[in-house]
Amino acid sequence: MPIDSTPFEKLRARALVGYAVLTFITTFIIVAIFFRNGHDPYPEAAEGILLYLLFSLFTLRMLSRVDLSYSRLFGIFPTWCTLGQYNLWIVPLVIVSIASIYLLFFPLSFLFPEFVKTWFIEFSPPMIWTGGDNHIPANVLNFLTIVIVAPVLEEFFFRGILLTRWTVKWSIIPAVIVSSGVFALLHTNLIGSFCFGCVMAVFYIRTKSLFIPISVHIANNGIAWIMEFLTIQFDNLSTPQTIAGFQESWWIGLVGLIVSIPCVIYFWKRYMLKIDWRVPYLSESTDCENDTTG
DSSP states (O other): OOGGGSGGGTOOHHHHHHHHHHHHHHHHHHIIIIIOOTTOOHHHHHHHHHHHHHHHHHHHHHHTTTTOOHHHHHOOOOOHHHHHHHHTTHHHHHHHHHHHHHHHHHHHHHHOHHHHIIIIIISSOOSOOOSSTTHHHHHHHHHHIIIIIHHHHHIIIIIIIIHHHHHHHTOHHHHHHHHHHHHHTTSSOHHHHHHHHHHHHHHHHHHSOTHHHHHHHHHHHHHHHHHHHHHHHOGGGOOOOSHHHHHHTHHHHHHHHHHHHHHHHHHIIIIISSOOOSOGGGSSOOOOOOOTTO
């Protein structure tokens, strides 16, 4: 499909990104003013689903004006074997994420300890509440938001929409970098999230199926939720809650970095050197690569 004949020529990514920021601010203000209750975590859990709902409604309204083919955007659903093979990358992705946390925040903990304490240790919102009014329905809602809703909508927006739009505007490599950078801004672990976004983009481009990055993203967030659950159940697995404790756990980052290096090399050789660098929507065929070698 010629680039100049796609509906993405009519779409303006800056409008979508701008509305995403506005929606986040508006949702936060609404919940903070009308629904905050120190003993009830349910409003905080509802904030996430409300944010995704409002943004989805606006995004779908904008996309309805440009005659977008969703079947072409999502591609063909891959075989379960292919899904399983790509989801095996969850293990190295988690290791890379842990290594990137220490790569970024360990040196900063000496240079700007208050920033690390505020941004990394104290800022992260809870995944699971152990007490308070309505904490059980709040946990159910938060689980659905984190593990199901967020992966589907984020992959649809960042990989499906922004990646394709910026490929039309610039080219595929800058589009991967910028869309992954914007994705990373939504997360505390900037380096890890940027790497994750790039990997999801490569999977999408390689397989020509958005279902692959969606499934990997779901598995990634599911593991994060399970790790949080184990942290609550076993205090000895808890993340360091002080700057000193974080600095003393430096060896975790070192081990993660050592393990990450061969994973990155293998990924580069396996997925980056031989790839059809065409964004799926602009490809002549949307057939999914049923590559079971992972």
